[in-house]
Amino acid sequence: MASIVVLLLLLDLALVIIALVDCLRFKEDEIRTAPWAAWMFAILLLSPFGAIAWFVKGRPVPKVELRPRPVFVAPDDNPDFLKNLAAAIRENNPEGGQ
Template structure:
């Protein structure tokens, strides 16, 4: 039973250290919902809930460059498809 408590204590300590290092990496104007010092106190004093809250609500959202998605045109709106379809129908009718 003692080994379970030691394991939980080590997991809590690892989570707190990771959250502190992660919080130190960002500038104060990048951090969401609270100032930098408030997050440091929350991570240290309200363990492990402060560290979990940092990852959920405090950590800055990474900026992702989105590529423009290709525009798909339905076959009944595509003029090239409609021309090829009418040509195929004409060829079929001519062969009869």
């Protein structure tokens, strides 16, 4: 039983340290829902709930840059393809269609 309590205390300590280091990495204007100092006190005083709350509600959301997807145009909608096709047909059939 004592080993379980020690394990839980070590997990709590690890979670608090990770949350503190993570909170220290960000500038105050990047942090959500509360000032930086409030998060530090919450992480330290409300262990482990403050650390969990930091990861759920305080940590900044990473910015995701979306790359534009290439637009696929079907061959029959592509004017360049149609011009090339008409030129190729004229080259291969100089009589005009018969």
